[in-house]
Amino acid sequence: MQRIIWGLGLLLIGLVALSFGVGRYPVPVDTLVGVLLAQIFPITPSWTAEMEAVVLGIRLPRILAAILVGAALSISGASYQGLFRNPMVSPGILGVSAGASFGAALAILLGYGMLGIQTLAFVWGLVAVGATWVIGNTLGKRGDPILIMVLAGIIIGTLFTAFVSLVKFVADPYNALPTITFWLMGSLASVDIADLWIASPPILLGLGMLMALGWTLNVLCFGDEEAKALGLETGRLRFSVIVCATLVTAAAVAIAGVIGLVGLIVPHLARMLVGPDHRVLLPASALLGAAFLLLVDNLARALFEVEVPLGIVTSIIGAPFFLYLINRSRKGWA
Numbered sequence: 001m002q003r004i005i006w007g008l009g010l011l012l013i014g015l016v017a018l019s020f021g022v023g024r025y026p027v028p029v030d031t032l033v034g035v036l037l038a039q040i041f042p043i044t045p046s047w048t049a050e051m052e053a054v055v056l057g058i059r060l061p062r063i064l065a066a067i068l069v070g071a072a073l074s075i076s077g078a079s080y081q082g083l084f085r086n087p088m089v090s091p092g093i094l095g096v097s098a099g100a101s102f103g104a105a106l107a108i109l110l111g112y113g114m115l116g117i118q119t120l121a122f123v124w125g126l127v128a129v130g131a132t133w134v135i136g137n138t139l140g141k142r143g144d145p146i147l148i149m150v151l152a153g154i155i156i157g158t159l160f161t162a163f164v165s166l167v168k169f170v171a172d173p174y175n176a177l178p179t180i181t182f183w184l185m186g187s188l189a190s191v192d193i194a195d196l197w198i199a200s201p202p203i204l205l206g207l208g209m210l211m212a213l214g215w216t217l218n219v220l221c222f223g224d225e226e227a228k229a230l231g232l233e234t235g236r237l238r239f240s241v242i243v244c245a246t247l248v249t250a251a252a253v254a255i256a257g258v259i260g261l262v263g264l265i266v267p268h269l270a271r272m273l274v275g276p277d278h279r280v281l282l283p284a285s286a287l288l289g290a291a292f293l294l295l296v297d298n299l300a301r302a303l304f305e306v307e308v309p310l311g312i313v314t315s316i317i318g319a320p321f322f323l324y325l326i327n328r329s330r331k332g333w334a
Contacts (some may be wrong), residue, residue: 001280002274008287012067014223015294019063022298025054057192065191065199066297067290069256071264072203074289075282076269077263079245081208082217082278083238084146091249091258094153094242098160099128100253105167105180113174114190117183118198118254126159132156133242185309186259190299206248209288213241214279221276259293259310261318266292268321297310 029037031047035055038045045052076091084093094096103124107117125179135156138148164184171177216237249263269292270284293310296317300308 001274004078005284005287006281008284008291010274012154012287012291012294013138015291016063016067017300019066019294020055020059022302023054023059024104025050027051027055034037038322049236061191062297063294064196065255066294068196068200068203069252069259069260070289070291070293071189071207071286073169073259073263074266074285074290074292075210076245076249076252078267078278078282078285079213079217079241080263081267082221082276082281083241083245084150084319085221086150087268088264090151090261091245093150094132094155094246095128095160096125096249097253098157098164099151100125100250101161101184101258102128103166104183104254104257105164105171108180108183109167109176111176115198118195118256122202122250125253126246127244128156128160129153129242135237136255182309183257184311186257186306186311186314187286187309188256189307191236191255195255199251202251203248205332206244206251209244210241210248211279211282211286213237213244214277214282217278217282218240221278248294257309257311259314261314261322262289265318265321274299 021027021029031051032055034045035047035052037043039056073091074248077089080089080091081087083089100121103120103122104117106124107120110116112120132149132153135152136145139148139152168177168180171180202316218231220234220237220241229254253259266279266289267285270281270288273288274280274284293314296310296313300313302312315325
């Protein structure tokens with residue numbers, strides 16, 4: 001297992017090095033190395049200010065954002081799949097993506113800047129999951145709490161999707177509506193260092209806490225009765241996992257928009273590599289998700305003259321794999 005984790009880490013490092021060279025503005029390798037080393041050592045610049053701006057102001061924030069968002073969506077998906085014991089669960093199952101979409105669409109409609117868009121997206125994502133938790137916790141006492149929670153998430157997600165449609169309906173068709181539509185497709189094109197300073201703390205905090213809860217997810221996968229027999233308070237543990245997974249998902253959606261299927265397909269790929277033990281699965285999902293989204297972002301930048309939104313690329317790649325999962329789920333899942 002350790003070899004696989006190290007291999008995924010080396011894969012990610014290789015993709016990071018490759019990503020600096022992808023783009024419309026060519027940067028030679030020696031220049032790239034010089035620009036990066038100059039941030040640590042006193043090196044006399046032999047490159048233009050434009051090259052340094054491209055490397056540090058555009059590509060570096062985008063690469064870091066792809067790593068953070070990919071890791072956040074993947075580890076969130078792996079956590080939810082383990083928590084709900086369902087291979088078809090994704091990070092948006094409790095309505096966080098729909099709530100964040102509504103918050104961003106509302107901010108764009110009101111004419112807010114990027115900070116306002118990210119703030120409202122983050123807040124409304126948390127509100128949506130909070131509503132799901134309240135409904136699920138209230139009605140779950142009368143039946144299966146996990147099933148009730150999932151159904152509540154579907155209803156809340158549908159409700160906020162309707163709110164998004166309402167905002168698009170009343171938005172200015174020449175200015176606000178195209179911006180809302182493009183944001184909902186998912187993109188890292190406008191991410192800068194300031195965005196990373198905002199999104200990094202909640203994502204890194206949530207990632208660390210989820211990895212620390214890996215052993216707990218192993219126990220919860222066996223069901224509430226077995227977990228209670230081992231002395232675990234399942235309600236509190238489930239709440240902790242949901243809060244952490246929601247935190248990282250909301251922060252990721254706030255800076256990148258809606259990027260579908262990453263949190264669904266990457267955890268399955270990681271599970272095929274390292275098995276179902278969440279103590280290993282979660283770090284593997286984070287590394288593989290970061291590498292996957294970085295690769296997808298490179299493809300989105302390089303395949304066509306006009307950059308393709310990430311949500312489109314991930315959906316095209318993920319749809320065939322989703323069909324494979326449906327077929328595989330008929331044979332059981334562990």
